[in-house]
Amino acid sequence: MLKLRLKRNGRKRQPSYRLVVIESTSRRDGRPVDEVGYYNPITKESYFNKEKIIKWLNIGVQPTETVSHLLKRTNLLQSS
Known part of the structure; x- marks a missing residue:
């Protein structure tokens, strides 16, 4: 199963952090699909490829x- 998660x-x-699509069983810093x-929590800078x-x-x-x-903060995912 593929996950959308952060890679440090x-x-x-x-x-x-980089926002990556990766197999759920692989390690956090493994090879992404x-x-x-990306997201920088210190400067709050982020970029998400919406497409x-x-x-x-x-x-x-x-x-x-x-x-x-x-x-959800960037309105790419609907709040539920």
């Missing part, structure tokens, strides 16, 4: 809880 980048105590954006995210969600990829919260 950056130095120690200065994290930044596709990279669809790719919508395409993967329509295929059936499940976002993690944190990713779904980020997508």
